[in-house]
Amino acid sequence: MDNSTKIVNDKYNSTIAEYSLVSFLKVISRITTDKEIIVYNSDKRLTKALPGFKVNLGFGLHIGWSIEGAIGSHFKIDMSYLSPHVNWSS
Numbered sequence: 001m002d003n004s005t006k007i008v009n010d011k012y013n014s015t016i017a018e019y020s021l022v023s024f025l026k027v028i029s030r031i032t033t034d035k036e037i038i039v040y041n042s043d044k045r046l047t048k049a050l051p052g053f054k055v056n057l058g059f060g061l062h063i064g065w066s067i068e069g070a071i072g073s074h075f076k077i078d079m080s081y082l083s084p085h086v087n088w089s090s
Contacts, residue, residue, distance in 0.1 A: 013063070024059050031055060062089035 031037055040046070041054045064085025071080050 016063075017061070020061050024061075027057065027059075031057065060086065060089050062086055064088075 037055050046053045060081070062085045064083060066081040066083040066086050068079060068081050071078050
């Protein structure tokens with residue numbers, strides 16, 4: 001790979017990473033301002049049963065392959081992603 005190709009690839013990867021970060025920020029902004037989620041977070045039944053309850057999301061950013069799978073029960077389902085690339089990003 002010559003130097004000009006490397007510069008183009010670095011610029012491309014940098015742009016993708018920046019767009020991904022902007023996407024995360026937009027999601028966080030929408031979650032903290034969404035009226036339905038605000039009502040859900042302040043539901044008296046939930047806050048009584050689970051003090052400090054709030055809707056929460058976690059984010060990770062990586063480039064590479066991964067395997068996606070659902071883990072949980074009828075009451076709670078979490079998505080999990082497995083690969084060496086995901087482990088490196090964590």
